[in-house]
Amino acid sequence: MDAIMPLKLLMTLVKRDTMKTAVVGAGAMGSLFGGLLAASGEDVTLVDVWREHVEAINAGGLRIGGHEEYRTVNVKATTDPSSVGPVDLIIVFVKSYDTLEATRDALPMVSEDTVFLSLQNGLGNIEKISEAVGGDRVIPGTTAHGCTLIGPGEIVHAGSGPTVIGELDGRVTERVRGIRDALEGAGFETMISEAIRGALWSKVLVNVGINPLTALNGLRNGELLDHPDIMEVMRGAVEEAIRVAEALGVNMGEGDHVEKVYDVARATAVNRSSMLQDVERGRRTEIDALNGAIVDSARLLGLDVPVNETLTAAVRGLEFERARREG
Ligand code: KPL
Numbered sequence: 276m277d278a279i280m281p282l283k284l285l286m287t288l289v290k291r292d293t294m295k296t297a298v299v300g301a302g303a304m305g306s307l308f309g310g311l312l313a314a315s316g317e318d319v320t321l322v323d324v325w326r327e328h329v330e331a332i333n334a335g336g337l338r339i340g341g342h343e344e345y346r347t348v349n350v351k352a353t354t355d356p357s358s359v360g361p362v363d364l365i366i367v368f369v370k371s372y373d374t375l376e377a378t379r380d381a382l383p384m385v386s387e388d389t390v391f392l393s394l395q396n397g398l399g400n401i402e403k404i405s406e407a408v409g410g411d412r413v414i415p416g417t418t419a420h421g422c423t424l425i426g427p428g429e430i431v432h433a434g435s436g437p438t439v440i441g442e443l444d445g446r447v448t449e450r451v452r453g454i455r456d457a458l459e460g461a462g463f464e465t466m467i468s469e470a471i472r473g474a475l476w477s478k479v480l481v482n483v484g485i486n487p488l489t490a491l492n493g494l495r496n497g498e499l500l501d502h503p504d505i506m507e508v509m510r511g512a513v514e515e516a517i518r519v520a521e522a523l524g525v526n527m528g529e530g531d532h533v534e535k536v537y538d539v540a541r542a543t544a545v546n547r548s549s550m551l552q553d554v555e556r557g558r559r560t561e562i563d564a565l566n567g568a569i570v571d572s573a574r575l576l577g578l579d580v581p582v583n584e585t586l587t588a589a590v591r592g593l594e595f596e597r598a599r600r601e602g
Contacts, residue, residue, distance in 0.1 A: 293317050294457050296364045297384050299377050301328060301352060303422035303552070305368030306430050308394065308463070310337040313350035315461040320359045321352040322381070329354050331428025340425070341432035361386035364454060367404060371397035371564035378407035390450055392440060394418045396482050396549060397564025401443070414451060415471045416440035417478035418463070419539055421496065421546030434496070434543030438463050441471030473527040476520045477535070482565045483516045484509040484536040486550035487586040490560065491593065493551065497544020500537060509536060511582035516569045522576045550590070557597045562590040
């Protein structure tokens with residue numbers, strides 16, 4: 276064996292027990308996480324309502340593009356959560372408006388120790404999962420990867436970034452370390468945060484700045500930065516969201532949060548944001564859990580957030596018109 280053992284091989288050799296995992300919501304991001312976890316040796320099943328996608332994955336594997344060449348990963352997929360049996364970990368990746376129902380549908384996979392990890396966009400997911408299964412089972416997280424669903428069984432990994440997970444009470448527990456190790460083993464750079472609420476809000480700032488403007492203008496993330504006027508609107512939306520977070524007592528840490536949003540747009544430059552993908556496919560967007568949630572919180576706090584109000588109204592209008600045209 277070579278003197279310098281590749282890191283991945285080393286991690287496989289020293290590996291702990293595999294974690295039986297279900298990914299609920301196998302869109303672009305769910306497929307990416309589930310696919311790479313399966314490729315690293317974890318026992319993973321993707322669970323999704325989209326039958327053609329599930330059938331394509333079971334027939335020919337999951338095709339992942341975006342690197343030098345396409346790779347095909349073998350991962351199990353099903354539309355029926357009750358066929359999976361009890362699992363250790365359920366990674367929730369459904370759209371924010373489906374969280375409560377999807378968590379309830381996942382109950383056949385829940386045993387005494389099953390933990391839910393949410394890597395979804397938006398505010399309110401943790402509360403909904405907790406409502407269905409109890410807060411003790413829930414680990415919040417965020418990820419800055421960018422991924423596009425091309426068609427059944429096929430995704431393009433269009434940008435990488437850190438994944439941050441953590442217990443709500445800030446403790447660094449065995450279960451959170453186990454999940455971090457599994458994600459790292461699959462190639463996802465993963466950090467444990469002792470202030471996960473702040474990390475969730477930092478990700479919300481990213482989505483509040485990037486998603487509606489890519490969806491409204493039909494731009495890839497990086498193309499937003501070609502337009503100084505659009506960058507100013509991003510700044511306005513993000514600064515308003517920062518004021519809401521501060522009024523709620525959320526600690527997002529030091530640094531220039533607007534610059535961080537621009538950095539994510541740069542790091543995921545070729546990605547079509549999840550909101551742009553939703554609009555292009557005529558699907559409902561997550562605007563209510565993002566800019567819409569900023570507007571709702573601001574109202575309760577007596578703050579003015581005109582940029583977020585405008586972006587929310589514009590995306591809702593776009594959604595409505597698309598749905599009307601498609602009958
Ligand atoms: O989270 C994303 C999304 O598209 O929803 C980013 C990080 C902006 C990547 O596109």
